[in-house]
Amino acid sequence: xxxxxxxxxxxxxxxxxxxxxxxxxxxxxxxxxxxxxxxxxxxxxxxxxxxxxxxxxxxxxxxxxxxxxxxxxxxxxxxxxxxxxxxxxxxxxxxxxxxxxxxxxxxxxxxxxxxxxxxxxxxxxxxxxxxxxxxxxxxxxxxxxxxxxxxxxxxxxxxxxxxxxxxxxxxxxxxxxxxxxxxxxxxxxx
Amino acid sequence: xxxxxxxxxxxxxxxxxxxxxxxxxxxxxxxxxxxxxxxxxxxxxxxxxxxxxxxxxxxxxxxxxxxxxxxxxxxxxxxxxxxxxxxxxxxxxxxxxxxxxxxxxxxxxxxxxxxxxxxxxxxxxxxxxxxxxxxxxxxxxxxxxxxxxxxxxxxxxxxxxxxxxxxxxxxxxxxxxxxxxxxxxxxxxx
DNA sequence: GTCTATACCTTGATAGAC
DNA sequence: GTCTATCAAGGTATAGAC
Numbered sequence: 081x082x083x084x085x086x087x088x089x090x091x092x093x094x095x096x097x098x099x100x101x102x103x104x105x106x107x108x109x110x111x112x113x114x115x116x117x118x119x120x121x122x123x124x125x126x127x128x129x130x131x132x133x134x135x136x137x138x139x140x141x142x143x144x145x146x147x148x149x150x151x152x153x154x155x156x157x158x159x160x161x162x163x164x165x166x167x168x169x170x171x172x173x174x175x176x177x178x179x180x181x182x183x184x185x186x187x188x189x190x191x192x193x194x195x196x197x198x199x200x201x202x203x204x205x206x207x208x209x210x211x212x213x214x215x216x217x218x219x220x221x222x223x224x225x226x227x228x229x230x231x232x233x234x235x236x237x238x239x240x241x242x243x244x245x246x247x248x249x250x251x252x253x254x255x256x257x258x259x260x261x262x263x264x265x266x267x268x269x270x
Numbered sequence: 271x272x273x274x275x276x277x278x279x280x281x282x283x284x285x286x287x288x289x290x291x292x293x294x295x296x297x298x299x300x301x302x303x304x305x306x307x308x309x310x311x312x313x314x315x316x317x318x319x320x321x322x323x324x325x326x327x328x329x330x331x332x333x334x335x336x337x338x339x340x341x342x343x344x345x346x347x348x349x350x351x352x353x354x355x356x357x358x359x360x361x362x363x364x365x366x367x368x369x370x371x372x373x374x375x376x377x378x379x380x381x382x383x384x385x386x387x388x389x390x391x392x393x394x395x396x397x398x399x400x401x402x403x404x405x406x407x408x409x410x411x412x413x414x415x416x417x418x419x420x421x422x423x424x425x426x427x428x429x430x431x432x433x434x435x436x437x438x439x440x441x442x443x444x445x446x447x448x449x450x451x452x453x454x455x456x457x458x459x460x
Numbered sequence: 461g462t463c464t465a466t467a468c469c470t471t472g473a474t475a476g477a478c
Numbered sequence: 479g480t481c482t483a484t485c486a487a488g489g490t491a492t493a494g495a496c
Contacts, residue, residue, distance in 0.1 A: 190439040242432025249380040
């Protein structure tokens with residue numbers, strides 16, 4: 081389908097903001113930077129978005145959509161819930177160059193928004209909730225009761241987030257590679 | 271001993287900056303805010319510190335000192351290395367109201383400085399290195415060889431950081447309480 | 461040494477031409 | 479609809495009075 085110029089500009093702004101919010105942080109990304117990366121004059125931004133927060137909301141929405149697509153894709157690609165969970169556990173490894181440098185996109189965003197009591201803090205949670213619920217579903221399919229499945233999903237998330245924090249702190253991929261391997265062994269055992 | 275007025279002002283600036291860098295982030299903390307909290311006019315800052323980065327350096331130094339003191343204290347308080355490690359694992363629980371709201375002081379600072387390739391990124395690492403080396407020493411005292419001790423120390427850090435990230439994301443202390451309990455059980459087993 | 465006043469820049473946000 | 483020019487506010491850093 082043919083996108084209008086307006087829709088395309090909007091998408092370019094969101095794409096550029098998505099990358100810059102991740103790599104430089106939300107507060108440290110200026111309209112000027114987004115405008116330069118997107119090739120859209122910053123004066124135009126207020127035609128597409130009422131404020132900077134609204135750009136962030138669109139970015140979060142895009143990330144949630146992308147995540148939802150990945151999860152759906154893994155569900156069709158793998159029949160065994162255990163394989164699906166392993167694929168989730170592999171995510172940090174598959175993107176380690178970025179995570180090593182800038183941390184987990186979900187973890188670092190919620191961390192920044194949490195400080196300063198940002199209004200969009202709850203929106204950022206959605207990404208985690210999506211992953212947690214999906215992982216919980218997979219553990220239930222493996223025969224766990226609701227409480228146990230929930231606990232296991234949370235443990236999985238703690239591992240991956242912890243590895244991301246440490247990998248970024250030391251700019252060292254081994255934190256991720258080691259933890260992912262251990263997590264997959266753990267998934268085989270539970 | 272009697273501190274001079276200058277030393278006291280310097281200390282007040284560092285104390286105020288320490289708290290604000292933690293609660294609001296480094297980039298989002300202005301001189302005006304620090305000045306208000308410290309009770310020192312912001313024009314004075316450049317008499318004590320050449321730049322904002324130098325204030326941050328002093329803050330990191332203060333945090334490292336504080337951490338070193340805690341570790342030394344735990345060493346004298348507990349003879350069994352396992353008890354010392356449990357005390358370390360308890361740290362997030364003991365400060366959960368703050369961690370729940372603002373995340374781990376070490377993790378969130380390194381995360382922020384990592385983005386933007388900040389010059390003081392390496393300084394912030396020191397805090398982690400201090401804890402990692404200390405934990406490694408304790409595992410060695412428990413009879414582990416160097417490689418195993420190092421691995422265990424890293425696993426410990428991953429758990430605590432992961433729990434802090436999730437607790438802040440959801441503003442929910444249970445992420446910390448649950449993980450600390452599991453970590454202490456894990457410490458008993460290893 | 462301590463503080464006031466301010467310079468100079470960048471920010472998010474607007475106004476208005478076309 | 480798209481873009482240029484500009485705003486007011488707030489940031490770090492400096493100059494200079496006392």
